[in-house]
Amino acid sequence: MLKITILVRQVTDASASRLNIRKRAPGNNEDAERRTRGWIGVDLDGTLAKSVGAQTDEEIGPPIHPMVELVKEWLAHGEDVRIFTARVNPNQGEFEAIRARRHIELWCEHHLGQILPITYEKDWDMALLFDDRARQVEHDTGRVVGCPLRTDLKAHRNTITRSCRRIEESPSAFNTGCKRWRRSRRK
Numbered sequence: 328m329l330k331i332t333i334l335v336r337q338v339t340d341a342s343a344s345r346l347n348i349r350k351r352a353p354g355n356n357e358d359a360e361r362r363t364r365g366w367i368g369v370d371l372d373g374t375l376a377k378s379v380g381a382q383t384d385e386e387i388g389p390p391i392h393p394m395v396e397l398v399k400e401w402l403a404h405g406e407d408v409r410i411f412t413a414r415v416n417p418n419q420g421e422f423e424a425i426r427a428r429r430h431i432e433l434w435c436e437h438h439l440g441q442i443l444p445i446t447y448e449k450d451w452d453m454a455l456l457f458d459d460r461a462r463q464v465e466h467d468t469g470r471v472v473g474c475p476l477r478t479d480l481k482a483h484r485n486t487i488t489r490s491c492r493r494i495e496e497s498p499s500a501f502n503t504g505c506k507r508w509r510r511s512r513r514k
Contacts (some may be wrong), residue, residue, distance in 0.1 A: 365454030368411035373459035
């Protein structure tokens with residue numbers, strides 16, 4: 328019976344790694360109390376650190392002090408806080424993800440006094456997420472809390488339009504994509 332259980336576990340673990348499925352996002356799993364409370368995800372760019380023009384894996388903006396102080400307070404109270412960022416997503420390049428992780432760890436050590444776990448995935452244990460791009464949705468209703476959704480969509484559309492204008496000013500292969508997007512918006 329024990330051999331079967333071990334074999335099933337090995338097959339399940341192998342299948343999970345092949346399919347890139349994780350039971351938990353990587354992070355602090357030291358004590359059971361933390362796991363029952365869940366973890367707090369904090370976005371890096373635009374939330375914990377100021378956004379920089381071109382987001383390379385090496386360049387991280389200066390800290391946003393109110394958020395840094397809040398994270399330090401959570402850590403002092405024993406909360407499980409993790410950096411939640413797309414920079415470490417290996418699907419965008421494994422080498423870049425590894426370099427980004429190293430730079431984020433150095434940034435955390437310098438500005439937070441310790442290295443925090445870093446992930447690009449959320450799981451069922453995540454209790455809160457702080458992100459400059461996220462909007463709160465009322466549980467089980469789909470209603471957006473806060474400013475009207477139309478305002479967010481209009482701001483998003485304006486950002487895309489400005490980006491297209493910038494691209495059109497310099498000759499590139501992206502011009503046709505922007506023109507196609509504008510035509511679809513007119514219909």
